[in-house]
Amino acid sequence: MRNIITFAIVALCAAIPARADTAVYMAQQLAHYQKYAQAPVERFPMVSLWQWQVVGKDKVVVWPTINTAYLITVYKPCINLDWARGIGITQNTSMHVDAKFDSIVFDHQNCRIQEIRPIDYKALRADENSAKAAKADAK
Template sequence: MKRLLILCAMAALAACASNPRQTDAERLAMYRANAGEPVRDFQYFGSLNGWTPLGDSALVVWTRPNQAYLLELSGPCNDLDFATAIGVTNHMGRVSARFDDVRVFGGGQPGIRIPCRIQTIRPLDVKAVKAAQQELRQAQVVEREAAGN
């Protein structure tokens, strides 16, 4: 019985090892590959449809379900990976590179947080991003099936 439990545990560990989660750097590279040329600003409608942290110096903000921007920050943004919410400053409904900030709320260490300056803004090809994510999921399924044989 003990031997069976050990074999099951080893199989579970092997399954986990064969499907590693993408690192922030790998995810950032995928978004960069599907981003357009930098733009000066984008229209902000007062709320975000979603956001995806990509380490401590970049994130994707979704302004609509099919419209997103890669924001690269001028330096590390403390607790971005642990934030429960973010805010984006804007002026007259426009978020501008080198002028506006990302603000982190919740998660991480309590206390006053310094706003994170947006260095560059790049519009994303959302269809290409979704296709790349689907391709990655399919590759992981094939990899798991191959590991199981």
């Protein structure tokens, strides 16, 4: 019994810094994407979900194509979205994701979409490429 308690304490101590690092990283990523987020839209077209990234307890960036991205905010509570291993997006209107009707789905939860903001992904990529080039020139 003593070994189990010791193991639980060690595991908890190891998990706390990992959770803190994840929260810091997500906050940095959220700030980065918010710089390029545009005015909210009601819906966006999506045939399939190409990529996604959780950037907060209630925020996800989704890529329906390789060159388009959207910052989605869901209504709270959306428990453990920041630890989701996979997500889905409902599409109650044909081949569109709608802020009024659709949800982010994971771990048997449906988190209703509150807001959809397109990300100026071309500007984001151009700025990232400029930063990489400047860094390479500095070497």
